[in-house]
Amino acid sequence: MSLPQAMENARAVLAEADAKLEKLRHIEPYLIDVSLRENPVGSNLGQTRHDKLHILPKLREFGFKNISLGTLDYDLPDEPEVDDDFMLELRAAGADMTGCFAFTALGTRTSDGRFVPSPSQEKLQRYGVPNTVHEIYLSADGMSRYGKYSFEELCKRLPASIRWLYDNIRGDHGGRPRIFINIADGCDAFAGNLEDTCKVLALLAGQPIEGVTIEDDRGTFLPFQVGAYVKVIRSFLPPPFKILVHIHGGAGFENASVVEALLNGADGIWGGLPKRAAIIGHASIGELLANLARVNNPHVQQYRMEQLLPLATYLQELDDLVPVPDDLPILGRNAYRLTVTAFEQRALRFMDLAPEAIGGQYGYRVCAVISDGPVIARRLAEVTGRPLTDFPQAITTQMICLMRRDLRAGKRIDYDQPPALLQLYERAKEAFPDGIAADVLTDSSMERQP
Structure with missing residues (x-):
């Protein structure tokens, strides 16, 4: 292949990627926040009524x-x-419960075919909640173990259950309720029971519902699988039906799966604002908003993005009574503590998300092997409260040399801890008994060092 042909192919491949980015930039995500439920179910402690009353207005x-x-x-x-x-x-x-939802289950039928609403449906009516996410199971295992119904029985109960909700629940401002059907085992259903799953989607196309949601409840399906399942749903439920996904973090694919879902026709997600979820985390609304901000999606600005990081941190720490895990992407403390200046995300650089965009700011973390002079100087300034000019490049370079010598001598020291860092600083100063002129860190000094 000639170079011009290869370049033409390369541009065509990248044009496909650019088209996907453009789609993500224009999506106005449909979000149902479940921070009042999803986050506490993964907590060892849960939330009290007082906690919930405090969280809702936030x-x-x-x-x-x-x-x-x-x-x-x-x-x-x-x-x-x-x-x-x-x-x-x-x-x-x-x-005012405008826009509020609660999760409910299917009703049942008597032996003579009369529909009986589930206790959850009756509570929804009694509590005055205007909208619902109504759960079903469609995998063979889910229907028998959790739904406790056959597929044939499901197909009879589902329309009757929707009709009861439609007739008995007062929606927002006294209108009709918004009803989502959540296929709680959605990925399993597509993988193992495709024909019946598609039959239910065809049935739902004729129902007065807002849309459908599916879960990857164990977080084990690959992103391209989730995207394919969403694409199938969209073929049965064209707009204005909404399609949402809820992806747990079992195998680490969760946020990539959400992106694939959006690119294949999903409108959004339901999830908590923080990462905390029923197992080891989920594709959270906080992460999705941050990633859409990363691609310059203007619709995220309808949210108070400057509060995203502090609010997500507050909610997770309230649920767990311990700090957010340091190494959590986007929302963790170390996500924006630089170890080397080459990793800095800058506001105007393609695909970067500077911490200020979500209400954070950069911090600095000293790692023995990689940290460079500007990071060490800024960490010293954090620890001591002194100006950067007090920590000239000659001193930080000597600190790097000492860290290397310590490791070669078999010494493993956590220099990020203030006492160890200050001791290292004092050792470095001993190499300059006559002192050294201060220098000023500039933007150029934050660039990658050889």
């Missing part, structure tokens, strides 16, 4: 229009949960 202030107040389709429905008390208190106080 979510509204951030900009969420769709908020799930909790889950009503839990086991042992006669033993209420905090979610029940919370919703009852909101109703008693006459709170």
Whole structure:
């Protein structure tokens, strides 16, 4: 292949990538925040009614229009949960529940075919919650183990259940409720029960619902699989039906899976603002908003993006009573603590997301093998409160040399800890008994050093 032909091919390949970026830039994500449920179920502690009453206005202030107040389709429905008390208190106080959702389960049928609403549906009505995410199972295992119905029975109960909700729930501003059907085992259903899953999608195309959501509840499906399943759903449910996904973080694919879902026709996600979720995390709304900001999507500005990082941190620390894990991408403390200046994300550079865009700022972390002079100087300034000019390049270069010598001598020292860092600094100064002139760190000194 000639060079001109190879260049033409290269441009064609990159044009496909650019087209995907352009699509992500123009998506206005449809989000249902479930920070009042998803995050506490993964916490060892949960949330109290008082916690929820404190969190709800913060979510509204951030900009969420769709908020799930909790889950009503839990086991042992006669033993209420905090979610029940919370919703009852909101109703008693006459709170505005516009845009609020709760999760519900299918009703049942009597032996003579009469529909009986589930306890969760009756609670939804009693609590005055205007919208619902209505859960079903469609994999063979899910239907038998969790749904406890056959496919034939599901197909009879599902339209009746939707009809009951449509007729008995007062939606936003007294209108009709917004009803999402959540296929809780959606990825498993597509992988193992495609024909029945498609039959249900065809059935739903004729129902008065807002849309469909699917879960990768264990987080084990690859991104291209999730994208393919969404593409199939879209073929049965064209706009204005909405398609949302909820992806757990079992195998580390979660945010890539969300991107694939969006590129293949999904409108958005439901999830908590922080990373915390039912297992080891999920594709959170916080991460999605940050990643859409990364590609210059203007629609994220309807949210208070300058509050994203502090609010997500606050919510996760409230749920766990421990700090957010340091090494969590985007939302963790170390995500924006530079170890070497070459890794800095800058506001105007393609695909970078500077921390200020989500309410954060850069910090600095000293690592024995990689940290360069500007990072060491800035970490010293953090620790001591002294100006950068107090830590000239000659001193930080000597500190790098000492760290290398220590490692070669078999000494493993955490220089990021203030006592060790200051001791290293004092050792470096001993190489300059007559002192050294201060220098000033400039933008050019933040570039990669050889």
